[in-house]
Amino acid sequence: MATNNPPATRPELRQHLLQARRDWMNTPAAAQAQADLQERVLAVLAQLEPECLGLYWPMQGEFNPMAVASTARSEWACQLALPYARKSPIDMHYRAWDGNDQPDTRDECNIPSTKGKPVRPDVVLVPCVGFTPEGWRLGYGGGYFDRFMQAHPDVTAVGVAWDLGKLEAATLAPETHDIPLVLVLTESNSWSA
Template identity: 65%
Template structure:
């Protein structure tokens, strides 16, 4: 892509990356990447041995953490949690989850459980884009950043597809952004 055709704003990058991911997610390469990233996540979780693991309900071609959920419960006997995002005031908390399809939705229509609130010790954070230094491009709502700012003791691990890698100049981290401890892709582990 020519230099003058590169996206200029976070919104432009988000649109470009989501459009590319929508095409890519149904390819054999995406299936292989899903398995490779799941293995990488489980290797890191084996080191961390979480008591409470925060996950997310996958959408828009994200890494699907449902296999991690089942494997982590079996391997570490950890409890699971999914986020509940509230629109007004904008905030997010995690709720205990039994691993079954949730019966309720948060304020954005994303499936979530109706379990008790909990603060996980490890959270998997979905990334639309990322930098190797630990900065994340999400969907623009700031929910994970708010959660991480309120809970600095939580180990936040980004999960992303390698195709979402950006430079800091591309992403232009902002003052409210919170860097992740590490970002895992199907082929790399980037520690900040």
């Protein structure tokens, strides 16, 4: 992110990055970035060979993992799953998803999900609003992914982000509840924690 004066708080930084992402999504570079990041994600997943891949339903200009889902099912015959978040108590788990149809329900945060049975992915793709090369993630502020990763430390959490979300460690200092991602992939690079 090219700015001399980054926003002072996480909510301000989040809003700043989301606006930059919305503006960028209307450029020709965004379509090429989607293709490039998809290629990177597929290459990493080919090495990891997940048995159950936790995805997410894309929103607000996030990387769209639906083509990745299709490849994972056809080439690796892996189970697919979507997160289901609860607001009270705050919790997130994954539910089996066939990958062929639109999600058939919404979770308590109003994000598309599925009525499938609960499953435990061994690899999850985690969308990032912002990230540092050290694997720290700025999400939407609910803490759902951090709680899931803390409860399941054996799950390989791979962040997916756009280059424009890259932050310096001084800008996004980790908080006590933050859990670093194993790897962060963007359209042009990858960083491992």
